[in-house]
Ligand SMILES: Nc1nc2c(ncn2[C@@H]2O[C@H](COP(=O)(O)OP(=O)(O)OP(=O)(O)O)[C@@H](O)[C@H]2O)c(=O)[nH]1
């Protein structure tokens with residue numbers, strides 16, 4: 001093995017685990033071409049699929065497709081090759097063994113292809129994150145969000161903001177360095193601070209939808225709560241369309257939190273079943289109730305179930321947003337003075353109101369996720385970087401009494417905060433803008 005692992009040629013099974021119809025093995029690095037020659041007998045036309053026998057050690061391994069992507073036009077920016085073989089365990093094992101025996105080749109570490117793509121500037125950090133989200137996406141809205149991010153929507157926005165900042169700073173520094181230069185008008189700084197203010201405004205706009213975007217990545221959380229026997233577990237099972245939770249006529253059946261991940265009209269929603277609220281005597285049930293309250297307090301929505309034959313209002317402050325839903329509406333209702341009117345009536349036994357309930361939840365999700373798919377600040381990491389940038393810009397804008405050097409320094413810090421989001425901090429940019437815009441030194 002070579003001393004520098006980044007110079008190794010790496011390979012890995014990139015498709016799912018065998019057995020499968022087809023297995024895709026990827027190679028990247030300086031020896032990818034040599035390896036492909038050894039296996040296929042020749043280098044195929046770049047970026048065109050070629051069909052033939054794949055051989056190693058004088059024996060046929062399989063027939064399949066091979067692809068050759070010479071640098072730099074490849075995913076990683078290095079020489080890359082791809083083998084599409086039959087996805088049998090023994091086929092994949094024989095091919096991987098043959099590759100491992102070739103000099104300069106080794107098995108890739110997790111994420112190593114993408115890491116190389118990043119270091120070769122094929123992707124920035126936000127695109128790398130988008131790619132990871134795309135692979136993890138479980139619902140349509142998550143897929144659409146991840147695809148935009150992977151395709152560079154975040155990169156374009158963050159880099160756009162950063163170059164506006166760099167321009168502001170360049171204008172200010174030019175004024176500092178060349179106060180008498182005719183090319184630099186005196187009122188430049190007014191324009192700069194206006195621009196800086198509007199930039200911070202744009203960033204705040206993106207931050208405003210960032211929590212929806214972050215939530216879209218993780219899913220919305222809906223917690224089912226209510227008295228024992230209110231029908232919480234029955235509703236969870238109906239939503240999941242399987243017997244996920246135990247349902248019995250005994251009050252206090254559920255103790256642990258039971259989570260179900262649902263796809264509601266393309267939106268990711270986690271529904272949590274909980275222990276029924278009451279003055280419990282047992283240690284286990286008390287702990288269950290404590291966990292239920294804790295989960296409800298942090299949820300996007302608490303659905304408080306109140307059975308028509310045993311109605312009970314929700315405790316005040318049980319969740320940030322609480323819907324009361326009447327359950328068991330197939331049974332005769334018992335009137336209770338002061339009961340909170342229900343938003344909806346359902347019966348798991350008859351199925352009444354269930355699709356209306358699902359539709360209400362989907363509407364709630366659509367509302368909470370509004371703007372999330374188009375958002376570029378999709379992670380806490382981005383939000384922190386943008387927040388930091390805004391703080392530095394605000395310090396620069398407000399610091400009229402301070403020296404211009406210090407205010408320019410604030411702008412540099414703001415630009416660096418954005419540069420860290422995309423993974424590129426490059427001081428050369430500053431010089432380019434100064435010389436490009438003012439023709440100084442001509
Ligand atoms: N008639 C009728 N019975 C229901 C309905 N939903 C649930 N039940 C019955 O009510 C009882 C309690 O239901 P569960 O779903 O276990 O109630 P729970 O709220 O999870 O109760 P705990 O886990 O004990 O807090 C069971 O016997 C269910 O069959 C309904 O819509 N109509």
Ligand SMILES: [Mg+2]
Nearest residue numbers: 232233253254
């Ligand atoms: Mg239950």
